Every structure is written in C-alpha cells, then in structure tokens.
Amino acid sequence: MFFGLLLALGIGLHRDYGVSWDEVNNHLNGLVSLNHVARQLAPDLARRVAAGQSPIPAIRDFPDSDHGPIFEMAAALLGYLFTDGDSRGVYFVRHLLAFFTFVLGTGALCYIGRQRFRDWRWALLGSLLLVLSPRFFAEAFYNGKDVVFMSFFTLAVAGLLWLRQKPTVGRVVVHGLLTALATDIRLQGLLVVLPTLVVLLSLPAPHYPVGRRALLAVGYLGAALGGTYAGWPYLWATPPTELWRAAQQLGNYPWPFTVVYLGQLVPATRLPWHYIPVWLLITTPVAYSALALLGLSSSLTQLIRRRGRGLRSAVGQLDAWLALWLLGPLVLVISRQAVVYDGWRHLYFIYPALLLFAVSGLRDLLRLTRPAAPLRGLAGALMLAAGLELAATTIRMVRMHPFQQVYFSFLPAPVVERLFERDYWGLAYRQGLEWLLAHDTAPKLAVHEQWHYPLYNNALILRPEQRARLHYEPDRVAGARYFMTGYRWHPQSYLDSMGREIHVIRVEGVKVLSIFERNGRRSPSSPSGPGKP
Known part of the structure; x- marks a missing residue:
C-alpha cells in the first residue's frame, strides 16, 4: 500500500516541477550516448532518426560525455518512443522516470532496514523518512545525477545483503549488474566493490572452498566491470590513457x-x-x-x-x-x-x-x-x-x-537569504514565466536574465504557444522589458535601475524569484504593486 500510494503520488505530481539548471545538458548527454550506440549497432536506423532531429554532437566532441549516461539514455529513449518529440512531453517523461527510480531506491532502503531491524515496520519507517525529506522529494523528479545515483547505490547495497544471504552464481551476476548501474551514473558506485569482495572471500570454508570463493569473486567483478563498460558508451570511444586522466580528475572537478x-x-x-x-x-x-x-x-x-x-x-x-x-x-x-x-x-x-x-x-x-x-x-x-x-x-x-x-x-528566511544559496536549481523560473505570460497579453515578451540557462530550460516545459511568445535578450539589458532573477550568486537586493518589482515568489518566507519591469511601465495585471506567488 505504501509503495502503491507513493507511485500514485509521483504520477499525480510529476507535471508540477520546472526544468533544473542541469537537465537540458544532461538530456543532451543521453542523446549523445544513445546516438553513439545506434551508430555502432544500427547505423542506417541512426541516420534516419537523426535526419529529423537537431544536430547531435559526436561523443568525442561533447565535453560532458564522461558523465555517467545510463539514466539519461533511458530517459531520452522513452521520450522518443512515448512523446511526439515536443520538449514539454519529453521532460514530463524524464521527471516521471526519475521518480520511479527514486521509488526503487526507497524500496531498496526498506529491504536494507528489514535486514537490519528484523521488523518490516521499522524498515518502512526508514523509507517514510526518505519520502518526508523535502529536498529529496522535490529533487526526485528532476535530479538525474545525485538522487538517481543515491537510488541505484542503495539498490546495489541491498543487492549485497541479498547476495550475502545465499551466495550463488546467479545472485553474484545480478549484484554485479546492480553495481554497474550505480557506476554508470557515477564512478563512486565502485565503492560497493570492496565490501562485496570482502563478503565473498570470507565465506565459510566448509561450504565454500577457496576455488568457489574465487570463482564467485571473479564472476562478480566480471559482471560489474562488464556491465559498466556496456552501459557507458564513452568508454567504448575513449583510449585508456584519456580514461585514466578523466579518473584522476574526479576528485578535483574543474568547476x-x-x-x-x-x-x-x-x-x-x-x-x-x-x-x-x-x-x-x-x-x-x-x-x-x-x-x-x-x-x-x-x-x-x-x-x-x-x-x-x-x-x-x-x-x-x-x-x-x-x-x-x-x-x-x-x-x-x-x-x-x-x-x-x-x-x-x-x-x-x-x-x-x-x-x-x-x-x-x-x-x-x-x-x-x-x-x-x-x-x-x-x-x-x-x-x-x-x-x-x-x-x-x-x-x-x-x-x-x-x-x-x-x-x-x-x-x-532572512538568515537564509543573507547567508546561503536559495533555489540554485532554478525551478521557480517556470512559475515566473507562466505568471508573466498570463499577466501580459503582448504577442512577444522580451525577458533578460544574467544567465540564460534557467530561462531557456524552463521555457522548454511550457506549452509550444507559450514558448513562441518569449524572446530572450542575452546581452542588452535595456532591450528587455522584463528582468527575472533567482538570486543565484546574488543574495543582495537589486538596484532600482533594474526596474519596478512586479512579482515575487516566496517559499516559507524565502524570496526565490523576482520579476522586474523596466522603464516604469505598468504591467496590465499588477497595477498596485508586486504580484503574489
């Protein structure tokens, strides 16, 4: 009942969230990897599909192709199969798939809890606490890196406990593939390898002689490493020397x-x-x-x-x-x-x-x-x-x-606004754009933001006719009627020169988005001051 309700909740809410700062680039990573696979396995089909799409970079030319792509490949494929290709439907599918992955991780946590507490009620409480963790619940819909990796990593740990109960060749292979899934999101999935080898190599001698223990360990490593290689096309296309350099860069990512x-x-x-x-x-x-x-x-x-x-x-x-x-x-x-x-x-x-x-x-x-x-x-x-x-x-x-x-x-709220980043994912821009489109009936709306990513990304989940009305002014602040900000890298208030603040979104008192109208023009639907969230 718990997991059924959780799935129903995800289906009911997955259309409510915007598109995060990273999602468009992550989705492109999935397309790049999927395109590389198709060109290797079915080149004629790949050319026919690509003919009607925007150009997809080659995997060696895409700077983020060394990021684990397995989830993004699945999301891109499902988006292609179950939508008409419009970005709105594609991102709805992606959000739903991300939440389904979160549900799997929540179930894996319940399994681990049952092994630890020997009581399904305490185990289910652990899963409930995960669902009632506000940031994780929201990010479960759009964070295809961190929350998806958490879910797959938890599945891999659950697989280790399942394997420990009855070490067989079949369970070794399944656990190896679960390890590969986690690793194909982030290389930190390999952290499961060492405890797995410890478990396999320390099995009791009478029932598991040295040869059988070694066979199980080799089988696990083969499934884990082979599955990782199969699910990460970047590894196919990159010489070992470049892979070594990429691995060394992991602990000091150049951000x-x-x-x-x-x-x-x-x-x-x-x-x-x-x-x-x-x-x-x-x-x-x-x-x-x-x-x-x-x-x-x-x-x-x-x-x-x-x-x-x-x-x-x-x-x-x-x-x-x-x-x-x-x-x-x-x-x-x-x-x-x-x-x-x-x-x-x-x-x-x-x-x-x-x-x-x-x-x-x-x-x-x-x-x-x-x-x-x-x-x-x-x-x-x-x-x-x-x-x-x-x-x-x-x-x-x-x-x-x-x-x-x-x-x-x-x-x-005042402490948060002064000391920390707020909506660094840029999700609130979707609601900001929807408010602006609803309250200004002009056929074209010129909007400026210091960074184009949150504006562009969140426009992709709007309806096509809404997207057609938006015009982004990347360089000329004076050329845009509206200025929108999510306060990333800018915790302080804006000067009056940015215009009049006509709309604010606050979350628990924390201001996460503001819309300013320049040149003192009055917004048609906000004649008496700032709008309300």
Whole structure:
C-alpha cells in the first residue's frame, strides 16, 4: 500500500516541477550516448532518426560525455518512443522516470532496514523518512545525477545483503549488474566493490572452498566491470590513457565558479571543511539528524565495548558497513578538499545510511521509555518532539509544493537569504514565466536574465504557444522589458535601475524569484504593486 500510494503520488505530481539548471545538458548527454550506440549497432536506423532531429554532437566532441549516461539514455529513449518529440512531453517523461527510480531506491532502503531491524515496520519507517525529506522529494523528479545515483547505490547495497544471504552464481551476476548501474551514473558506485569482495572471500570454508570463493569473486567483478563498460558508451570511444586522466580528475572537478556560503562568495575550489556538514544540518529535519547521531553513537559504542566481537554478528557487521557508508565518503571529501557545490548534493548517496541510523536511534529512545528505565520521561519527551517535527515537516512539504528544494530545516528566511544559496536549481523560473505570460497579453515578451540557462530550460516545459511568445535578450539589458532573477550568486537586493518589482515568489518566507519591469511601465495585471506567488 505504501509503495502503491507513493507511485500514485509521483504520477499525480510529476507535471508540477520546472526544468533544473542541469537537465537540458544532461538530456543532451543521453542523446549523445544513445546516438553513439545506434551508430555502432544500427547505423542506417541512426541516420534516419537523426535526419529529423537537431544536430547531435559526436561523443568525442561533447565535453560532458564522461558523465555517467545510463539514466539519461533511458530517459531520452522513452521520450522518443512515448512523446511526439515536443520538449514539454519529453521532460514530463524524464521527471516521471526519475521518480520511479527514486521509488526503487526507497524500496531498496526498506529491504536494507528489514535486514537490519528484523521488523518490516521499522524498515518502512526508514523509507517514510526518505519520502518526508523535502529536498529529496522535490529533487526526485528532476535530479538525474545525485538522487538517481543515491537510488541505484542503495539498490546495489541491498543487492549485497541479498547476495550475502545465499551466495550463488546467479545472485553474484545480478549484484554485479546492480553495481554497474550505480557506476554508470557515477564512478563512486565502485565503492560497493570492496565490501562485496570482502563478503565473498570470507565465506565459510566448509561450504565454500577457496576455488568457489574465487570463482564467485571473479564472476562478480566480471559482471560489474562488464556491465559498466556496456552501459557507458564513452568508454567504448575513449583510449585508456584519456580514461585514466578523466579518473584522476574526479576528485578535483574543474568547476570554476563560486558559491554563496555564510554570506560570502567562496570559490568552489577553496571551500572550508565545514561546508558539507553545515549544509547537511540546515537542509535535513533536525529530528532526523539528532536521532541519526544517537543511533550512530550507540552502534559505535557497542562495537568498541565488545572490542571487535560485535563484528561476528550479522547486525554488528551491518552497522559497521552502514557507518562506513555514512562517514567514509564524508571524511574522504573533506580531507581531500574535493570540489563540491550546490550544497551537499554530491554526497546525497550517504543519506539512506543516515536515515537507518535515525531509525536505530528512535528504537533506542523507545527502549528508554520502559517503566524501569531511569530516563523514561526525557526519552518520552524526545520521542514526542521527533513525532511533532515529522508532522510539521509533512505539512511544510505540502505548503511548499512544488518548491520543496528550498527547504531549510530551522533557519529563518532572512538568515537564509543573507547567508546561503536559495533555489540554485532554478525551478521557480517556470512559475515566473507562466505568471508573466498570463499577466501580459503582448504577442512577444522580451525577458533578460544574467544567465540564460534557467530561462531557456524552463521555457522548454511550457506549452509550444507559450514558448513562441518569449524572446530572450542575452546581452542588452535595456532591450528587455522584463528582468527575472533567482538570486543565484546574488543574495543582495537589486538596484532600482533594474526596474519596478512586479512579482515575487516566496517559499516559507524565502524570496526565490523576482520579476522586474523596466522603464516604469505598468504591467496590465499588477497595477498596485508586486504580484503574489
């Protein structure tokens, strides 16, 4: 019932979100890779299909073809098969497919929770917490990199637990392909390889002699690496020397821009160590973080007290792997000063482990509410507070729709506007453009924005007749009647020279988009001041 309702919710809401900053380029990556596959396997068909399309770059000429394309290839193919080719339908299909992938990841988290807690109710609570994580819910519709990778990575971890229950050749191959799917989104999917090899090579000797263990390990590596190669056409077209250079670049991706952090414009290459922890805390419900800290502390304390004996149990081993899943990437990114931006999205894949520890922490609190427990009153109060925040988060998600990506857990709106990036995905531009088109009946609307991506991208999900009315002025500010901004890289207010602010979109009090009308002209539908969201 839970997963059926979740699917129905996704089907009902997937048309509500705009097109994010990265989506058009990601979609092109899928087309480039799909075109390369078609030219290799069915060149005549590829030429016929390409004849009616805009030119698709060759895979060696596209700068982002080294990004994992498997999801984008599937989205591009389904968009071609099930739409008339108009961008509006293509992006609706993409958003629906992204959410279906999120549902798979939510199911995988439930499976892992059931293995850890031996109770489907606690396991389902972990899945519920993932759904009731506002930023993840919104990004599940359009973030084809980070949330899709989180889902596939969680599937791969679930595959490892499934394999550990009954190590057979068939399960080894399936788990290898799940590892390949995660890796074909991001190379960090290979993080599953080491724990898998540890599990396979440490199988009990009487039932699994050395030769059989080696066979299973080789079979897994073959399926994982072979599946990765098959699902990543860039690997087909690139010499090994270039692949090595691309792999070395992973930890220091050359993103030459700045981020707004603590009120300062900080280069992404010189972020302080606390950038990721701060973003994690301010965008995660407080109860989730506090319970996760409690659960993690309790698990690590048990392992330390038993001086390694706890690793002999299945629960102890799983807790150790979950701790590595949560803390390992975090420590690695901070210690290497890796380039990250847009909050902590590059580490979203550790979030399921955090939620599992949150459920574990809640179970610890529940045990403390027993009649004989000395801290019964305190534990009960904390559980009540956690329940109230869960209910409040649900209400906030409904109230924020479709802008849950701007959720900040406890910071007031003025602090957010002054210290942090807001809608860095640029989703609110869709609603801004729709408002402008509805309130100005002119056949052509000239709009300016400092960066064309959010305007162009969100125009693609509008109806064709709406797109035809928009005219983007990229260079001449004075030539555009309207100026639109999402405040990215610009937390401060704009000067009066930009015009009169006629429309504002606020999310929980945070201003995420403004429309200015230049030259003092009055908008036909807003004669008495700024519009309302």
